[in-house]
Amino acid sequence: MNNSATNTIRLLAAGLRALLVLTVVCGVVYPLVVTGIAQAAFHDKANGSELTSGGKSVGSALLGQTYTLEQKDKDGNPLPDPEYFQPRPSAAGANTENTQYKLLVSGASNLAADSRVLLESVEKRRADVAAFNGVPASSVPVDALTASASGVDPDISPAYARLQADRVAKANGLPRDKVRALVEDHVEGRQLGFMGEEHVNVLKLNVALRELAGRA
Amino acid sequence: MSPVLSGILQLVAVVAALALVYRPLGDHMARVYGSRKHLRAEKWIYRLIGADPDAEMRWPAYLRGVLAFSAAGVLFLYLLQRVQGALPKSLSLGFTAISPDQAFNTAASFVANTNWQSYSGEQAMGHAVQTLGLAVQNFVSAAVGMAVAVALVRGFARSRTGELGNFWTDLVRGTVRILLPLSVVGALVLVACGAIQNFAGIHDIGQLAGGTQQVNGGAVASQEVIKELGTNGGGYFNANSAHPFENPNAFTNLFEIFLILVIPFALTRTFGRMVGNVKQGYAILAAMGVIWLGFTALMMWTEYAHHGAALQAAGGAMEGKEQRFGVGASAVFATTTTLTSTGAVDSFHSSYTGLGGGLTLLSMMLGEIAPGGVGSGLYGMLVMAVIAVFIAGLMVGRTPEYLGKKIGTREIKLAACYILVTPTLVLGFTALSMALSGPPQSILNAAGNSVHDSGAHGFSEVLYAFTSGANNNGSAFAGLNANTPWYNTTIGLAMLLGRFLPMVFVLALAGSLAEQQPVPGTAGTLRTEKPLFAGLLVGAIIVITGLTYFPALALGPMAEGLS
Numbered sequence: 001m002n003n004s005a006t007n008t009i010r011l012l013a014a015g016l017r018a019l020l021v022l023t024v025v026c027g028v029v030y031p032l033v034v035t036g037i038a039q040a041a042f043h044d045k046a047n048g049s050e051l052t053s054g055g056k057s058v059g060s061a062l063l064g065q066t067y068t069l070e071q072k073d074k075d076g077n078p079l080p081d082p083e084y085f086q087p088r089p090s091a092a093g094a095n096t097e098n099t100q101y102k103l104l105v106s107g108a109s110n111l112a113a114d115s116r117v118l119l120e121s122v123e124k125r126r127a128d129v130a131a132f133n134g135v136p137a138s139s140v141p142v143d144a145l146t147a148s149a150s151g152v153d154p155d156i157s158p159a160y161a162r163l164q165a166d167r168v169a170k171a172n173g174l175p176r177d178k179v180r181a182l183v184e185d186h187v188e189g190r191q192l193g194f195m196g197e198e199h200v201n202v203l204k205l206n207v208a209l210r211e212l213a214g215r216a
Numbered sequence: 217m218s219p220v221l222s223g224i225l226q227l228v229a230v231v232a233a234l235a236l237v238y239r240p241l242g243d244h245m246a247r248v249y250g251s252r253k254h255l256r257a258e259k260w261i262y263r264l265i266g267a268d269p270d271a272e273m274r275w276p277a278y279l280r281g282v283l284a285f286s287a288a289g290v291l292f293l294y295l296l297q298r299v300q301g302a303l304p305k306s307l308s309l310g311f312t313a314i315s316p317d318q319a320f321n322t323a324a325s326f327v328a329n330t331n332w333q334s335y336s337g338e339q340a341m342g343h344a345v346q347t348l349g350l351a352v353q354n355f356v357s358a359a360v361g362m363a364v365a366v367a368l369v370r371g372f373a374r375s376r377t378g379e380l381g382n383f384w385t386d387l388v389r390g391t392v393r394i395l396l397p398l399s400v401v402g403a404l405v406l407v408a409c410g411a412i413q414n415f416a417g418i419h420d421i422g423q424l425a426g427g428t429q430q431v432n433g434g435a436v437a438s439q440e441v442i443k444e445l446g447t448n449g450g451g452y453f454n455a456n457s458a459h460p461f462e463n464p465n466a467f468t469n470l471f472e473i474f475l476i477l478v479i480p481f482a483l484t485r486t487f488g489r490m491v492g493n494v495k496q497g498y499a500i501l502a503a504m505g506v507i508w509l510g511f512t513a514l515m516m517w518t519e520y521a522h523h524g525a526a527l528q529a530a531g532g533a534m535e536g537k538e539q540r541f542g543v544g545a546s547a548v549f550a551t552t553t554t555l556t557s558t559g560a561v562d563s564f565h566s567s568y569t570g571l572g573g574g575l576t577l578l579s580m581m582l583g584e585i586a587p588g589g590v591g592s593g594l595y596g597m598l599v600m601a602v603i604a605v606f607i608a609g610l611m612v613g614r615t616p617e618y619l620g621k622k623i624g625t626r627e628i629k630l631a632a633c634y635i636l637v638t639p640t641l642v643l644g645f646t647a648l649s650m651a652l653s654g655p656p657q658s659i660l661n662a663a664g665n666s667v668h669d670s671g672a673h674g675f676s677e678v679l680y681a682f683t684s685g686a687n688n689n690g691s692a693f694a695g696l697n698a699n700t701p702w703y704n705t706t707i708g709l710a711m712l713l714g715r716f717l718p719m720v721f722v723l724a725l726a727g728s729l730a731e732q733q734p735v736p737g738t739a740g741t742l743r744t745e746k747p748l749f750a751g752l753l754v755g756a757i758i759v760i761t762g763l764t765y766f767p768a769l770a771l772g773p774m775a776e777g778l779s
Binding site for chain 2: 012015016017018020022023027030031034035037038039041042045047048049050053056057058059060062065066068081088105106108109112115116122126142145146147149150151152153155156193194195197199203206207210
């Protein structure tokens with residue numbers, strides 16, 4: 001009995017030593033080496049791909065953000081700013097505290113395909129987007145009606161960007177054709193022609209829009 | 217190009233990449249585990265551990281090594297989370313200590329290669345816990361899985377000895393010679409595409425329209441790569457591989473799918489090499505590949521068809537999916553992550569169509585063997601092969617043999633015990649959670665929330681949680697609020713028992729096989745390297761899983777999908 005207890009302790013000690021040694025290898029040396037190389041070779045990307053406009057940082061090209069007014073609707077959500085292209089709906093932190101694009105908790109709604117709550121949100125978003133942009137409800141694409149997985153999706157579909165172009169042009173006092181052309185310039189195709197979906201990075205498009213409007 | 221065609225081409229690209237590395241990686245792993253030489257760095261490690269790397273172990277000794285190492289892992293990770301509040305802010309990011317039940321759950325989760333997360337990474341875990349604790353277990357729990365698989369393969373390959381190799385050697389070699397080099401390369405590929413890799417704290421960055429946005433720094437790329445490669449799945453961020461800092465574009469998405477699959481598939485080559493007949497490995501590979509491709513095709517079909525009231529109203533299954541990936545690539549990711557023991561997600565399974573969600577559940581219920589987790593996929597599939605051989609033996613009235621070893625009473629008892637562990641845990645805990653009054657309150661999509669007034673999806677949330685835990689997957693129907701003492705404790709137990717009890721039976725089986733004298737093949741021997749056997753194996757898997765789980769699936773996803 002005494003003997004087997006000693007053996008167990010000896011074995012656990014060996015396990016613990018193995019763990020500590022491998023912690024140094026995989027938990028200290030490995031991440032430091034990778035960070036060192038990454039910071040040297042891909043400095044901007046390793047630090048979050050920040051975009052600058054007019055000399056100051058305007059956020060990460062990889063993260064969606066909000067473009068809203070001070071005014072709020074009757075549910076207390078800030079109204080979208082018509083001068084900007086709007087991102088997809090966000091359910092970030094929906095099950096804890098909904099921080100929208102402010103972060104820190106990324107995430108999805110997790111609502112089921114047959115959820116009444118989701119069905120009602122989809123119908124409300126369709127009506128809101130149609131009214132906000134002055135387009136028929138049937139023309140609103142799916143990405144404008146559904147919350148993304150991360151809650152900080154940086155992209156929208158080309159269809160949703162095109163749908164917003166006239167409203168944005170009007171709000172900024174810009175010619176429609178110029179804004180429409182700007183959208184087309186910002187459509188990113190599938191990588192190598194087949195990977196992923198076509199998309200428009202909302203932040204990049206809005207940065208270019210501000211420069212076009214001379215407000216950079 | 218239509219989205220469907222693009223989805224199919226992406227699937228083809230993944231298959232092509234896997235085919236390209238199958239032989240070199242499989243052969244490399246066979247050399248790693250068969251070599252008699254030790255690298256100098258490895259010798260230092262053995263000296264520090266105090267282990268003799270050349271001492272052969274019988275199965276009980278091998279098992280004691282696995283359990284001692286894993287127990288140390290649970291203890292260390294638990295304590296690290298409990299002291300987080302006392303660490304300097306540069307290491308803790310200012311986060312406090314994790315509560316006892318959640319710390320137990322997370323420690324069990326990462327040591328059991330599950331990576332079930334009842335916390336949100338970006339608002340609970342600092343640099344120390346993520347990098348020193350969680351990421352380390354991502355390496356070593358994967359290496360433990362591979363070690364046990366290799367021990368079972370040695371059981372088939374060796375004769376008239378009970379010796380299965382040395383656990384410490386297999387653990388260290390798997391980490392140092394396989395996982396680490398691949399991770400360094402993979403991490404740099406991810407950073408080059410935009411995944412972050414720094415040690416910045418939580419900081420504000422400006423927004424275009426004014427105001428600021430809070431962003432986490434962290435060693436994300438280095439953790440992301442081993443999370444996929446080691447089929448772990450625990451995200452740095454709550455949104456997991458849907459977060460652009462973990463998975464920045466469509467290419468990294470396919471790259472991560474590739475990383476998840478590459479070792480489990482290539483291990484069938486390693487197996488073939490070690491038993492001296494690569495065709496035996498191809499038969500196992502074929503069974504895995506058929507199931508993976510079949511499930512992926514079904515998943516793409518149901519997601520593109522987007523049944524379900526809310527998805528029909530929206531005009532597509534984009535709820536909980538990212539624009540840059542789209543429906544097709546998300547579907548491939550979903551079947552891949554649940555048919556392996558990964559559980560990383562690039563889209564949220566709870567918002568999939570009823571049948572799509574059901575497929576993710578069924579994928580895990582198959583036991584995660586097509587191709588399964590690193591190591592656990594191979595040993596799970598070999599146990600199923602033993603059972604398939606036994607069934608074939610019953611049909612023709614011959615003593616079953618596999619790879620020259622007799623499958624006798626002892627072997628079949630061990631295999632049967634192996635396949636009973638997870639269903640018992642899944643169905644038992646699910647039934648208990650639904651029967652008690654408290655646990656169902658965690659459900660998000662409860663009956664009143666459904667357009668059909670059906671509680672089917674809510675039941676699926678609970679069934680999914682225990683299926684994911686006991687099978688060591690770690691993905692979730694994340695509507696369920698699992699951060700309660702009940703779920704933290706029961707899922708924690710399901711993960712530990714679901715990981716280590718099967719390992720006991722696998723190693724005992726390996727020991728029993730290694731002691732046998734091989735039987736020479738005759739004209740009547742079942743040819744286990746032929747397509748007929750691969751087909752029999754697939755059939756056995758589907759029938760056994762179907763019979764076990766059909767009633768539970770009928771109450772959840774099938775009821776939702778068909779209503």
